[in-house]
């Protein structure tokens with residue numbers, strides 16, 4: 001369904017940081033081409049921006065693409081127009097949650113699922129990536145939700161581990177678990 | 190009234206500089222032209238064919254050189270560049286530096302020196318795709334037609350050997366750098382462009398992958414006097430290229446690199462696609478583009494190229510290029526933005542259509558208005574120094590020639606109105 005909704009677009013521009021940059025997009029495809037999750041997105045970032053520009057806000061807020069971003073920065077670094085692609089995607093995810101398009105409860109549940117996987121293998125399998133759909137603010141927020149853990153150092157470490165590799169435990173999984181247990185204890189205090 | 194110097198100095202001997210010099214001289218003005226390379230003609234001397242007519246650049250160059258030889262009002266220096274400009278409109282003092290060539294005008298191009306020379310250097314004319322002896326003729330149509338010795342062998346036994354081999358006593362190993370001042374009433378800066386350095390686009394891996402080349406290198410691969418005698422063979426194994434890709438806007442229209450459109454690289458790739466198709470009828474070409482910029486009369490050229498079914502156009506700014514182990518083939522990935530699909534395709538060789546960076550005024554000189562990329566603006570407030578050709582904007586030869594003619598008129602007006 002195509003719907004033109006000018007007011008809704010105005011709200012997006014107001015609520016989402018850097019959203020005004022969508023007008024700079026030249027639809028070149030570099031962002032999706034550089035994205036490690038490109039095969040999982042229903043709309044690549046450039047389409048998200050084009051949809052916004054044409055007022056199709058609902059399609060955008062219901063798109064799973066905006067929840068998939070893992071904050072790898074590739075799109076930001078490479079976008080020839082210097083658009084903050086990643087920040088806009090995150091902003092849209094936030095906004096979608098705020099607008100009630102995705103429930104916090106789901107985010108938390110799936111965050112816990114995801115967390116178990118990390119604990120078991122040290123990384124996430126590609127098959128399970130759709131779970132990230134429910135991570136409102138990318139992985140970082142997802143894990144935060146799951147564990148209400150504030151130790152950013154550990155989270156960043158995890159983040160670096162999110163490689164799309166086979167379902168084998170990573171090397172040093174034991175140490176990782178020790179660290180995670182520690183982090184969990186800390187967060188429960 | 191102050192005396193106005195009636196000389197016009199032209200910096201750069203490419204198509205723009207040569208044209209400006211000829212137009213001014215043929216209108217009766219004295220011209221001094223300085224060219225950094227050991228020969229005149231600039232970039233186009235390295236090209237196989239010109240778009241859109243696909244004729245070799247040499248005919249046009251030959252005509253111009255003939256006009257130059259016939260005109261006593263032009264004095265030109267090769268291996269020469271300005272190092273400082275001072276003064277004002279009508280009265281400039283310019284310091285010129287000439288690097289030693291070590292070969293005098295007695296040289297007949299017999300090639301005896303080259304025969305005995307064993308040291309080899311990267312051939313600058315082929316962008317390093319071939320080696321050349323350390324005493325060499327820059328290229329077969331070089332004007333002036335004279336050998337050059339690379340400074341790296343000066344002072345060695347090798348240099349002496351070359352000197353002894355010359356039957357005409359044309360090698361002078363004591364030649365020194367010369368620096369002198371000249372006076373000029375007006376200056377035309379026609380120093381052209383350099384290709385954008387492709388290794389700066391780190392996600393493409395230029396310099397790492399042998400079969401990833403740039404568009405200027407492609408001109409050399411196609412040229413009969415190039416490293417492969419005009420056969421399009423890929424660098425890693427000299428295999429004839431069948432599947433080839435052109436990646437447009439490699440560094441251009443990109444705020445991380447050159448934010449502007451380089452204007453001619455689309456046309457250059459269209460032309461080079463025809464080179465490949467003409468030389469190997471079994472070849473297949475894919476051009477990855479954001480949009481094809483073939484304006485005005487060049488639209489017909491684009492239409493003609495599109496008619497070839499073996500030339501495939503995909504709208505995509507390529508995101509990554511990787512090398513396949515063992516084969517040296519290259520894998521190109523991006524998003525086909527027309528189909529909305531992710532693509533991953535394999536090629537024998539990939540050409541990066543790199544853009545043009547202006548050789549702007551980079552020495553101590555009176556202020557000349559430039560844009561933030563260094564392109565010289567033609568501003569009627571500041572008079573006396575005029576840009577011509579690709580230092581003003583990235584453009585084709587025909588436009589450079591027109592622009593150079595306009596610059597010659599500006600320079601003439603500048604010295605005549607005073």
Ligand SMILES: Cc1cc2nc3c(=O)[nH]c(=O)nc-3n(C[C@H](O)[C@H](O)[C@H](O)COP(=O)(O)OP(=O)(O)OC[C@H]3O[C@@H](n4cnc5c(N)ncnc54)[C@H](O)[C@@H]3O)c2cc1C
Pocket residue numbers: 200201202203204205206223224225226229230231232233236238239240241269270271379380381382383404405408453454457460543544545548577578579580584585586587589
């Ligand atoms: C891959 C490619 C293919 C192209 N093919 C075509 C084509 O088929 N047809 C077409 O019309 N156009 C083509 N072009 C565009 C064409 O190259 C330019 O229009 C042309 O070179 C402009 O001439 P110019 O004299 O302004 O600059 P240049 O050719 O760059 O000449 C400038 C000269 O100045 C000299 N110089 C530089 N600095 C100094 C200094 N400080 N002191 C003294 N001398 C100096 C340089 O050595 C050079 O000889 C192509 C461009 C590219 C990138």
Ligand code: SF4
Pocket residue numbers: 024025026027028029030031032045046049078079080081082083085
């Ligand atoms: S890389 Fe930038 S300009 Fe290109 S499509 Fe994506 S957002 Fe638009």
Ligand code: SF4
Pocket residue numbers: 437438439441442449450451452453454455456479480481482542544
């Ligand atoms: S001429 Fe074509 S390839 Fe070159 S920068 Fe412009 S659009 Fe890109």
